[in-house]
Every structure is written in structure tokens, then in C-alpha cells.
Amino acid sequence: MARIRPLLLVHYHELGLKRGNRPLFLRHLARNLRRATADLGRGPLRQVSGRLLLDLEGHPDAAAIQDRARRVCGVASVALAYRVVSTVEAMKAVIASLVEGRSFASFRITARRAFKTYPMSSVELNRELGAFVLERVTTRVDLRNPELEIHVEVMPAETFVYVDPVSGPGGLPVGASGTVAALLSGGIDSPVAAWRMMKRGCRVLFVHFHSAPYLPATSQAKARALVGVLTQWQYDSKLALVPFGEIQREVVLTVPPPARVVVYRRLMVRIAEALARKHGALALTTGESLGQVASQTLSNIARIDDVAGMPILRPLIGMDKLEITEEARRLGTFEISIEPDADCCTLFVPKHPATRMTEHEVAAVEAGLEIPRLVAAGCDGASVEAFEFPTGDAGEPATA
Ligand code: ATP
Ligand code: MG
Numbered sequence: 001m002a003r004i005r006p007l008l009l010v011h012y013h014e015l016g017l018k019r020g021n022r023p024l025f026l027r028h029l030a031r032n033l034r035r036a037t038a039d040l041g042r043g044p045l046r047q048v049s050g051r052l053l054l055d056l057e058g059h060p061d062a063a064a065i066q067d068r069a070r071r072v073c074g075v076a077s078v079a080l081a082y083r084v085v086s087t088v089e090a091m092k093a094v095i096a097s098l099v100e101g102r103s104f105a106s107f108r109i110t111a112r113r114a115f116k117t118y119p120m121s122s123v124e125l126n127r128e129l130g131a132f133v134l135e136r137v138t139t140r141v142d143l144r145n146p147e148l149e150i151h152v153e154v155m156p157a158e159t160f161v162y163v164d165p166v167s168g169p170g171g172l173p174v175g176a177s178g179t180v181a182a183l184l185s186g187g188i189d190s191p192v193a194a195w196r197m198m199k200r201g202c203r204v205l206f207v208h209f210h211s212a213p214y215l216p217a218t219s220q221a222k223a224r225a226l227v228g229v230l231t232q233w234q235y236d237s238k239l240a241l242v243p244f245g246e247i248q249r250e251v252v253l254t255v256p257p258p259a260r261v262v263v264y265r266r267l268m269v270r271i272a273e274a275l276a277r278k279h280g281a282l283a284l285t286t287g288e289s290l291g292q293v294a295s296q297t298l299s300n301i302a303r304i305d306d307v308a309g310m311p312i313l314r315p316l317i318g319m320d321k322l323e324i325t326e327e328a329r330r331l332g333t334f335e336i337s338i339e340p341d342a343d344c345c346t347l348f349v350p351k352h353p354a355t356r357m358t359e360h361e362v363a364a365v366e367a368g369l370e371i372p373r374l375v376a377a378g379c380d381g382a383s384v385e386a387f388e389f390p391t392g393d394a395g396e397p398a399t400a
Pocket of ligand 1: 182183184185186188189190191207208209210268285286287288292293295296
């Protein structure tokens with residue numbers, strides 16, 4: 001049999017998708033799949049009952065395209081699949097070429113029919129194709145824990161046969177849920193929080209507060225590197241770099257040490273919110289996890305929320321540091337986050353920050369600050385940089 005060329009078969013979870021949302025979901029998913037593979041020279045994308053198919057047109061590096069596609073949010077799994085006509089003979093021919101020269105102690109056939117009028121049931125297909133494999137290879141059937149699983153998906157006009165699908169992130173395609181502004185420090189948590197929001201379909205605007213010239217510019221370099229990594233999931237990003245050192249210096253003049261962390265955070269939120277509005281974002285997101293550090297007690301979180309005019313989403317609130325760290329490693333942000341730097345949180349930060357402050361107490365210590373002027377200074381002083389993936393033009397100044 002002439003070797004046939006694989007296509008990329010993309011599955012997404014339809015479960016939980018409301019009927020009316022499905023076309024929007026698919027439009028975003030298809031656009032992101034095209035975008036993620038744009039530079040690799042593949043063929044067109046089409047839709048077949050609950051799946052997307054990307055024509056690889058004989059691309060020499062199918063695995064590279066699969067690797068890009070598996071990162072697209074909304075994708076449940078991706079496989080290099082062989083397309084044949086829906087006859088048992090054609091299915092056998094492709095299975096023969098898939099198992100040829102391969103040794104596996106056990107296997108199973110997993111046949112599925114996307115339409116029920118096909119003359120054979122999936123059980124009958126499993127039996128017939130399984131018997132065919134047993135004739136050719138010394139192996140055994142194991143339905144529970146097979147070493148090789150051969151998938152056969154019968155569609156009305158064609159059948160797809162594949163092995164070794166790889167899982168994607170699941171979730172929703174970036175762009176389907178609107179935009180959020182993520183407060184991105186150089187730490188481990190906030191990049192993971194931003195990614196979690198992408199996975200729920202959000203486009204993320206990154207906002208980083210730095211203390212140059214009071215501290216070296218390393219925190220900005222880390223923020224850029226982190227945004228560079230995270231842009232792999234949303235294809236283009238903007239990073240707003242906000243000068244915060246001068247603002248902190250003013251806070252230090254009038255606010256007693258224990259209250260400073262909460263006051264800094266409230267100023268960050270006000271500035272981030274102003275930037276969010278400017279860029280069309282509807283919510284903020286942070287890497288806070290309940291009780292992890294002094295600023296993340298319930299009452300401090302309440303004091304931070306007091307000044308926010310839009311929701312602050314905290315996707316890591318119930319996660320342990322260990323779980324967050326594992327996710328950061330998977331994403332490839334961990335190595336960047338652990339590089340030593342002095343971010344603005346290390347500048348003018350008290351040894352013993354207050355863990356409990358009332359609304360009244362915070363208002364009293366903030367009375368000596370000209371909040372609107374400080375917020376305007378942060379917002380107007382922000383410089384915005386643009387990032388792109390796959391082209392990798394990191395760090396170019398944005399036009400907006
Ligand atoms: P992270 O690991 O994300 O730095 P953290 O455990 O260090 O978090 P905090 O320092 O209390 O916790 O920061 C809480 C959140 O506030 C961060 O997750 C981030 O969203 C935001 N944040 C803190 N510092 C900055 C900064 N310099 N620029 C932007 N956002 C910041
Ligand atoms: Mg931090």
C-alpha cells in the first residue's frame with residue numbers, strides 16, 4: 001500500500017458548551033489553530049462533526065505542527081490521523097501500515113461512529129479489526145491498559161485512524177471570553193494565574209510595576225521574558241511597564257511601615273484598572289493564593305478589593321505553592337521566575353506588614369496621599385511593548 005499522509009485531527013470538549021456558544025467557540029478555536037501554525041506552511045482547516053481537521057499537505061515535520069496545536073487553549077487532544085474511505089478493507093490497510101514493524105505487548109481497537117447508520121456497530125468493528133491485528137502481530141488484547149490503542153472514527157464520508165493522541169490544555173479558546181489585565185510580578189505565581197485566565201478563554205494584557213531607577217531593571221527583563229513565554233498561548237501580547245519607584249517613595253513619606261504593603265497593592269490595583277479600561281479589559285487578575293504571605297490574608301484581600309471598580313479574579317486562590325510551582329514548570333515560566341531580582345516589592349517593604357486593617361484605618365493612612373495624581377502618574381508613565389508568537393518579535397514598541 002502506498003504510504004498515505006496524515007492529517008491533524010483536533011478534538012475539543014463539546015460538553016459544557018451551550019448550543020448558542022458553539023459557533024463562537026469554534027470560530028475562535030479555528031482562528032487560533034491557524035495562527036499557532038501560520039509560519040509552518042500547512043494546508044487549510046475544516047470542520048467535521050465535532051472535530052477540526054488541519055490538512056498538513058505532506059508537511060515534512062508533522063510533529064512540529066502537532067506540538068503547536070496541542071498548546072492551543074480549547075483543544076482536548078491532537079492526533080496525526082490517516083483518512084480512508086469508510087470500508088473495513090480500507091481501515092485494515094491503514095491499520096496494517098500502522099502496526100508494521102512495531103512491537104507492543106497489548107493493544108485495543110477503540111472504534112467510534114459519528115453517525116449511527118453505518119452498517120457495522122462499533123463493537124463489531126472492534127472485533128473484526130482486533131482479529132485482523134492478531135493475525136499479523138504476536139500480541140494480545142487488553143481493554144483496560146493497552147500498550148497501543150488504535151482509534152477508528154467513522155464519519156459519514158470518511159474514516160480516521162490514529163494512534164498516540166496527545167492532550168491539549170482543554171478549556172476555552174483565547175479571545176472567547178474577553179480581555180483581562182494581569183498584574184505580572186517577576187514571581188512564580190502571577191504567570192501561572194495569567195495562563196489560567198487564558199485557558200478560560202481570556203486575552204491577557206500584562207501589567208508590570210517596576211522601581212527603576214531606584215532598583216536595577218532586572219524585574220522588567222524578567223517580565224519581558226515571562227510574557228515572551230506566555231505569548232505562545234495567545235499569539236500576540238502587550239506588556240505595560242509602569243514606573244512605580246517614585247510612587248513608593250511618596251508612600252514612604254506619609255504611610256507608616258506596617259500599612260505600606262496594602263497601600264502599594266491598592267495603588268497597583270487602581271493604576272492597573274485605569275490601564276485595563278484604556279485597553280478594553282473587563283477584569284483584573286493576580287497570582288494571590290489565600291494565606292500564602294502577609295498581604296494575602298482575607299482582610300487584606302478585602303482592603304484591596306475596596307478600591308477596585310472591576311472584578312479582581314484570583315485563579316490561584318485555593319492552590320498550594322507546590323501545585324502552582326508544578327504548573328509553572330510545565331509552562332516553562334518557573335526557570336525565569338526563580339532568577340534573582342529585586343522587584344518593587346523588595347523596595348521600601350516593612351519587615352512586619354499588617355495582616356489585618358479596617359477600611360477606616362487604610363483610609364486614614366491614605367489621607368496624606370494625592371491618590372488621583374499618583375494613579376495618573378503611573379498610568380501616563382507606562383510604556384507598552386508588543387510581543388508576537390510565532391514570529392518572535394519580542395520587545396518591539398507597540399503602536400497603540
Ligand atoms: P508572585 O509569585 O506572583 O509574585 P507573591 O506570592 O510574591 O506572588 P505578592 O508579592 O503578595 O505575592 O503579590 C501578589 C500579587 O500581586 C502577585 O501575584 C501579582 O499579581 C501582584 N504583584 C505583585 N508585585 C507586582 C509587580 N511588581 N507588578 C505587577 N504585579 C505585581
Ligand atoms: Mg512576588
